[in-house]
Amino acid sequence: MITELLSLDDLPRQNASQVKNKWGEVVRQVRQTCSLAITSHAAVEMVLLDAGTYRQLTQDLLALKVREQSVLDELADRFNARLAVLQQPDADQKVRTLFDARGKLASRPKAGASF
Numbered sequence: 001m002i003t004e005l006l007s008l009d010d011l012p013r014q015n016a017s018q019v020k021n022k023w024g025e026v027v028r029q030v031r032q033t034c035s036l037a038i039t040s041h042a043a044v045e046m047v048l049l050d051a052g053t054y055r056q057l058t059q060d061l062l063a064l065k066v067r068e069q070s071v072l073d074e075l076a077d078r079f080n081a082r083l084a085v086l087q088q089p090d091a092d093q094k095v096r097t098l099f100d101a102r103g104k105l106a107s108r109p110k111a112g113a114s115f
Contacts, residue, residue, distance in 0.1 A: 008044055011037040016045070 012033050019026050019038055026048070030036045034053045037044045049057070085091065 006035065008037065008047070011035055011044075011047065013037045013039050013044070015039045 012029060014022075014026055014029070014036055016038055026036065030048050030050050034050050036048045038046045038048060
């Protein structure tokens, strides 16, 4: 995994004319730093990455998407389980009983390790 990527402002920079005229130097710099900001009129227009960095970024992105889908699937399963409980035939009666109790318990609550 890539340990740390530099922020866009901290990347080494080359202007577009230098990239066009000194491609070999640009390639060497990208290999040394793994990335290079290309500027036009002092504004960063694009970033060049070496192939290894690009591969790692795409692998990391895929892993994040898989993890995100896993979390979404788990949440959907939990939601569906709760919804199934609410759709049981006696669910409405249980809710009415709960509201009718108005916070009063039928039996005394138990607390502590001895209970």
